[in-house]
Amino acid sequence: MPVPVLRPESAPPPPSARRVVVPLPFTGDTVALVHALREGHRGAKAAFFERYSSRVERIITHVLGFDSELADVVQEAFVGALNSIHTLQEPSSLEAWLSRVAALTARKVLRSRSRRGWLRRFVDSHEEERHEPVGPGPDFEGRQALRAVYSVLARLSADERIAFALRFIDGMELTEVAAACGVSLATIKRRLGRAEQRFVAHAKNFPELERWVNGGSRWQGR
Amino acid sequence: MARPLTPLGELGAIVSQALDDDGGARLAAIDAARERFEATPGGSGQPVRRYVWLGAALAAAAAVLLWFLSGERALSCEVEGEACEVNAPLRARPDQALALRFSDGSTFALSAASSARLLAPGATGAEIVLDQGRISAQVVHTGKASWRVLAGPFTVRVTGTAFDATWQPATQSFALSVSAGSVVVSGLGVDRLVRAGEQVAADMTPQGLAWQTRQPAAATVSAAPSVPAAELEATPSTRSGGGASSKAAGLDGADAAWRALAKQGDLRGAFAAAQARGFDAACDAASPSELLLLGDAARVSGHAHSATDALLALRRRYPHDARRAAAAFSLGKVAFDQLHDYGQAAEWFAKSQSEQPSGRLAREAAGRRIEALRNAGHVAAAGQAARDYLERYPDGPHAELARAQLK
Numbered sequence: 001m002p003v004p005v006l007r008p009e010s011a012p013p014p015p016s017a018r019r020v021v022v023p024l025p026f027t028g029d030t031v032a033l034v035h036a037l038r039e040g041h042r043g044a045k046a047a048f049f050e051r052y053s054s055r056v057e058r059i060i061t062h063v064l065g066f067d068s069e070l071a072d073v074v075q076e077a078f079v080g081a082l083n084s085i086h087t088l089q090e091p092s093s094l095e096a097w098l099s100r101v102a103a104l105t106a107r108k109v110l111r112s113r114s115r116r117g118w119l120r121r122f123v124d125s126h127e128e129e130r131h132e133p134v135g136p137g138p139d140f141e142g143r144q145a146l147r148a149v150y151s152v153l154a155r156l157s158a159d160e161r162i163a164f165a166l167r168f169i170d171g172m173e174l175t176e177v178a179a180a181c182g183v184s185l186a187t188i189k190r191r192l193g194r195a196e197q198r199f200v201a202h203a204k205n206f207p208e209l210e211r212w213v214n215g216g217s218r219w220q221g222r
Numbered sequence: 223m224a225r226p227l228t229p230l231g232e233l234g235a236i237v238s239q240a241l242d243d244d245g246g247a248r249l250a251a252i253d254a255a256r257e258r259f260e261a262t263p264g265g266s267g268q269p270v271r272r273y274v275w276l277g278a279a280l281a282a283a284a285a286v287l288l289w290f291l292s293g294e295r296a297l298s299c300e301v302e303g304e305a306c307e308v309n310a311p312l313r314a315r316p317d318q319a320l321a322l323r324f325s326d327g328s329t330f331a332l333s334a335a336s337s338a339r340l341l342a343p344g345a346t347g348a349e350i351v352l353d354q355g356r357i358s359a360q361v362v363h364t365g366k367a368s369w370r371v372l373a374g375p376f377t378v379r380v381t382g383t384a385f386d387a388t389w390q391p392a393t394q395s396f397a398l399s400v401s402a403g404s405v406v407v408s409g410l411g412v413d414r415l416v417r418a419g420e421q422v423a424a425d426m427t428p429q430g431l432a433w434q435t436r437q438p439a440a441a442t443v444s445a446a447p448s449v450p451a452a453e454l455e456a457t458p459s460t461r462s463g464g465g466a467s468s469k470a471a472g473l474d475g476a477d478a479a480w481r482a483l484a485k486q487g488d489l490r491g492a493f494a495a496a497q498a499r500g501f502d503a504a505c506d507a508a509s510p511s512e513l514l515l516l517g518d519a520a521r522v523s524g525h526a527h528s529a530t531d532a533l534l535a536l537r538r539r540y541p542h543d544a545r546r547a548a549a550a551f552s553l554g555k556v557a558f559d560q561l562h563d564y565g566q567a568a569e570w571f572a573k574s575q576s577e578q579p580s581g582r583l584a585r586e587a588a589g590r591r592i593e594a595l596r597n598a599g600h601v602a603a604a605g606q607a608a609r610d611y612l613e614r615y616p617d618g619p620h621a622e623l624a625r626a627q628l629k
Contacts, residue, residue: 045259045260046260049255049256049259049260050256053252053255053256054252054581054582057248057251057252057255057582058582061241061248062238062241065241066241066247066248068335068485070247070248070251070255071250071251071252071254071255071258071391071392072255072337072353072354074251074252074255075254075255075258075259075262078255078259079259079262082262141236142236142237142239142240142243143240143243143522145233145236145237145240146236146237146240146241149233149237167234168230168231168233168234169234169237169238169241170234170238171231171234171235171238171619196230199230200230209233211229212229212230212232212233213229213230
């Protein structure tokens with residue numbers, strides 16, 4: 001079997017290509033990071049974003065879908081987290097706490113949009129356009145499903161949408177979903193049950209989702 | 223993490239994967255959020271102490287007293303018939319402009335889908351932060367008017383004029399077009415006068431600030447009839463010749479069109495717009511995050527070779543950029559899904575993993591590499607990749623595939 005050969009890349013960069021501003025490095029563990037954030041260590045702020053931005057962005061994107069205001073929402077989540085970092089009682093649980101902040105920020109966005117009727121109508125239709133399938137190809141089926149799923153999720157309440165997205169799209173465990181939503185395990189099971197029922201009921205109007213909703217699936221892994 | 227083994231769990235995995243296909247736009251959003259977050263002042267997280275509030279209250283009371291004594295009243299501002307709130311986000315509807323009307327007759331119109339905030343209204347003007355999009359200003363000349371529009375790192379100082387300013391944080395692009403009077407634009411060491419009929423554009427790249435000025439066009443400025451409309455001046459040290467000229471062409475809106483479509487997630491539309499403008503020229507003028515977007519746009523539009531060109535351009539031109547790993551991942555997807563060159567796909571997925579072993583695409587790259595090696599017929603390597611995957615991601619979305627590979 002021949003060894004695959006990559007297309008060539010170029011020569012090393014000129015010195016001028018180096019970035020001018022380099023944030024102070026912060027190499028401490030999670031607990032040290034929380035203490036440094038509370039003390040306003042500038043390098044800690046950069047490390048905080050670097051370590052957790054992917055996680056926060058994924059949660060927000062999974063709840064909202066691809067959103068043209070994604071940068072605003074991610075920034076809002078981090079600013080909110082930084083301003084309330086003193087309320088974090090257990091520094092070692094920073095990631096779980098931050099997941100809750102991300103979910104709460106997404107919830108705030110959903111509620112803010114739904115309060116304004118005209119905007120909600122727009123967002124719903126725009127959500128479909130954002131996830132418009134891009135034509136035949138390997139991604140076609142996935143993008144069709146993507147568009148339909150967020151059209152259905154727009155018909156759920158903010159709390160149900162978040163629970164559903166974290167469980168089924170993000171793949172969180174039930175206990176993690178409960179923690180991110182700030183409710184008990186029993187409550188999140190009930191909420192997910194309702195969310196799933198409503199999702200399936202609305203999804204039956206979308207032929208793209210037929211193969212997943214016909215058969216009345218029940219969530220598992222309790 | 224593990225999704226439930228139900229049809230809805232399977233659907234969720236497909237949706238998550240489809241969202242990952244917008245990786246370029248999402249990375250650009252993270253970059254924009256990072257820069258804004260790091261520019262956010264304060265944020266120590268310390269609870270504010272009571273005496274600080276007391277001091278702030280006293281200072282506010284003194285400011286109010288001074289304001290009454292001075293006899294000067296801050297301009298008022300209305301949006302859609304309601305008073306503007308200081309520092310509250312003002313977002314134009316995606317299909318409609320939003321006008322800020324000041325009591326001195328000046329207006330600032332936000333274009334559709336743009337957002338801004340009103341800061342520090344004073345007696346002779348105000349500061350307006352253009353968070354994203356485009357703002358068109360008509361400032362009444364009073365002899366002492368003092369307005370500022372803050373767009374990213376740039377400040378436009380105005381006394382009495384009409385202009386359009388555009389700021390795209392995702393692409394770090396700034397543009398200004400002055401139709402009457404003059405303004406001073408400053409930022410990042412630049413401080414220059416822009417007169418009526420002139421357009422300027424600036425992009426921040428890892429190499430520095432790329433800055434172009436377009437001179438008054440003959441059609442609009444009779445004083446300069448001999449200057450061709452397309453004659454542009456570029457900062458020579460920041461771009462190669464082709465890049466500069468193609469960037470300048472972007473002032474005509476060609477780049478703005480594909481960027482706007484990409485920002486909305488319409489990658490197919492973005493690719494069509496980039497093709498209409500000239501795909502190679504768009505690549506020449508693109509920043510790293512834009513190259514990633516162009517690559518994704520070409521890939522989902524089924525143009526594998528254009529996608530490869532854009533992604534390789536990113537890796538070639540920005541050898542220290544963190545987005546190289548994402549470009550490698552996308553190159554792997556192009557090779558796998560569209561060129562069916564599984565050996566090369568495996569190499570790209572491995573490269574993506576090795577460049578950012580803890581990156582957001584690392585798990586997916588590890589999984590896709592198993593598939594690529596298996597399809598390429600590299601059975602032993604696929605087995606090793608499967609073992610590595612299970613060790614690191616025992617509950618990952620490719621765990622079942624990895625176990626099947628080891629049977």
